[in-house]
Amino acid sequence: MESALADVELLLPERSLGDILNETFVIYGRHFAKFLGLAGAVQIPATLALSAPIENAAIYIILNLISLIALVSIFGATIYAVGQHYLTDSVMVVDCYRRLMWRLVSMAILAAIFAVITIMGLLLLSFVGVTLYSFAVATVLILGAYIVPALVGPVVIIEGVKTIAALPRAFELARQNVLRMIWDLLVFFLVAFGLGFVLFTPFILFFPSETDALSRTLVVVSLIAPAVVVPPVLSIAITLLYYDLRVRNEGFNIEKLSQEMGLAAV
Template identity: 25%
Template sequence: MQNLDLRPLSLGEILDRTFTLYKNNFVLFAGISMIPQLLVLAFQMIQVFFMKMPQMPVPPHAPPVISQWQATGEGLTGLLSGLWLGLLLGIVGAIIYIAALLLSNGATVLAVSELYLGRTITVSESLRRVRGSVLSLFVLALLTGLACVAGFILLIVPGFYIACRLAVSVPATVIEDLNATDAMSRSFDLTKDFAGRAFLIYLLYVVLLYSAMGLLQMPFIFGLFIARNDPNMLRFWTALMQIGGFAAGVLVTPVITIATSLFYYDLRVRKEAFDLQIMMGGADKPFPGSSGGVPSMLS
C-alpha cells in the first residue's frame, strides 16, 4: 500500500481506496474471508443433506388415508423431533458462524494494517496471528451488541449512533492489542464528530450485501418454490441457495472490514498525526491513551 499517501481523506477517497486495495489483493482478502466460512458452509450442507426436509401441508382434496396418517401421533412426534434437532443444529451453527466471522474480521484488519504499512502478509499468517485476539473480539462483539440493543430500545436512533461510534473498535482491538472495553472507549474517542461517515460506510455495506445475496440467491429461491413438493429437489435448490449466500458473504464481507480499517487509520492521521508517528518509526506502538470503560454515547 505504498502508493497511498498518509493524509486526511474524504469519505469518497476512503471508499475508493477500499475497493482499490480489495481489487489489488483480492486473493488475500477473499481467502481470509473464505477459509473460516467454509466451516459454516460445510455445516449448512450437513443440515441440508442429512436432516429430514419439511413436508408441505396436505391439500384439502388429499385422500383420507394420507390425511389420517399425517394426523397420527407418529407423524407429530417425528415433526417435533425434527424441530428440536433443527434448533440444536441452529445453535451450534450460530456459534460456528460467530467464531468464523470474528476470526475472518480480525485477520482482515491485520492484513489491511500490514499492507497499509508497506509490508506483505499471507492468508495463513493473518489467521494465525489473530488467533490470540479471538476471545477479546468475542467479548467486544457481545458488549457492542448489548450496547446497540440498549440504544435501539431508546427509540432506534441511539442504536444506530452507538454502532457508528463503535465502528473502529475491531481495528483498535487487533492493531493496538486492547481489551474489549478499552477498544470501545478508543473507538468512541476516534469517531467523535465522524459518526456520519461510519453510518455511510455501513449503509454501503448493507446495499452491497443484499444486492449480492439477491443476485446469487434469488434464482435458487424460485427453484425452491417450484420444487416445493419434491424433497430431493428441495435439497438440491436449498444447497445451491446456501452456496450462493456463502459466495455473497465471502465477496462482500471484506469490504466493510477494509473500509473500517482505513477509516481507523484516517482518524488517527487526523487526530494523532499518525503520519508523523510512521516517520518517527512509532507506528507499531499501541496508542497509550484510552482510559478504559465504556463512555457515554453523548461523549
Template identity: 25%
Template structure:
C-alpha cells in the first residue's frame, strides 16, 4: 500500500516516553502496511500448522485412544501397539514448520519490517511487496545471524548442563550413601541455578543483540558484523534497551498472551473430558496467539528501529538526511 511522503521528523535523542509516543504514532499512520507485512508470511504458515494439528495430530490422537481403550488392553503395555509411523510424521512436521517459522519466516519478515519502518520514519514509505523485495536482499545474512545466535546458546546450554550432570554422576559413582544424597541436593540446586542463570543470560544477550536486524538491513552488515554492531550500539545503553525490551514483552503478553490463555482456559472447561477436542482447541488457541503476534511484532520492530536511530544519534551524531540516504541505498 502506497502512502504519501510523510513529513520528515526532527531527529533528536528521545526519552523513553518520547520514543514510545513516536512509535505509536508511526504505527498508527502505517498500520495496514505493517500489519500486511507481518501477515503475508505468518498467516499461510499458521494455516499449515493448524492443518497439521487438526488432521495429522487429530488422527494420531484418535488412533492412540483406540489402541489404549481397545477391549482386552487392560493390564497390557499400552505402548506396544502405538502408531509409531504417525507419531514420527507428526513430530517431524511440527519440528519442520517450527524451523521454517524461526529461521526463515521470522528472518524475512523482520527484515522487511525493519526497512519499511526505517523508510516510513524517514519519509520514504514503501508498499508491502517493496518491503519484502528489500528485505530479501539481506535474508541470508539475517538467517546466518539467527543460526549463529542459536548455536552459541545451544553450546552454552550444553556445557552448563553437562557440567551439572557430570558432577552428580561422579558423586553417585562414589558408592557413599551420603554422597548420593549430596549429589541429589547439588543437582537440584544446580538445576534451579542453571534455570535462573539461563533467564538472566538470555535477557542480557537478547538486549545486547537487539539491534542486529537493523544493523544488517539498514547498514548492509554481514551476520557476525551485524551482531557485533548491535553489541557496540547497545554498549553504555544496556538498561535503556532492557527497559524497552521488558515493556514490549509486557505489552506483547497483554495483547497476545492473555487472550490466548483466557480462550485456552475456556475451551478446556467447555470440552472437559473430550480428548478428541484437544487438537482442535490447540489450533484455535494458536490462531488467537497468531493474531496477537501479527499486531505486536510490527510494533516491536517500530520501537526497536527508533531505538537504533536514537542510539546512532547519541553515539555518532548522524543527521536525518545521511541516514535516509543510507537506508535507501541498501
C-alpha cells in the first residue's frame, strides 16, 4: 500500500489567495469546536478583564498587553493545530498549548514586536492626521512591517527555532514575495474584520436602552463572540500562506512537516 507521505502534491499543493481562504474555512469548519476551545481558553478571560470598569491607566495598559499576548498565544497554538490537521486529521488543544509553552519566550518577543509596529503605525497616523489617503498609506506600511513577524510565528512553532534565528529565516521566505504578502495580509484582515462585524452587529440591534445587568451582559457577550471566533481564521490563513511559500521555494511536504513538528503522519 502506498504511503500517504508519497502523495505530497495532493496534501500540500501550491495555493492562490482564493485557495488559501477556501482551505482556511475548510480546516476551521472541520475542527470548529476545537478551535473555539483553543481561542476561548485565553480570550474569554482576557475579554472579561478588559470589559470591566477600569479607571487606572496603568492597569488598562497592562490588560491590553495581556490581550495582545492572548492573541499571539492563539496564533501560536493555531499554527500547531493546522499541522496536526494535516498530519493526523485531528486537533489536540492541550498539545497545541504545550508546543506554545515550549517556545513561550520567543512568542512573547513576537508579541512585543507586533505591539511596537502597531504603536508606531498609530503614532504616525496621529502625527500626519487621519485622512483617507494617510489611513491607506499607514495601513500599507503597517502591513508591510507585519510581513516578517507574521512568518516568524510559524517558523518558531513549526521549525522550532528561537526568535533571533527566526527573523532572518522569515525574511528569507518573504524577500521575494513582499507585494503578494501585503495583499494577502490585507485580504486576511478584511475577512477577519468582516466576520467580526457580522458577529457583533446582531448584538447592537438588541441592545436595551437602559444601562442594566442585561445590557452589560449583552455588551460582554458581543465582545467575547468575535474575540473567540475570529482569531483562528486569521491564524489559519497566515499558516497556510507560510506553507505555500515553502512549497513554492523549498518543495515543502508532509514528510518535512512531520519531521519538524515531531509528529507522525497517520
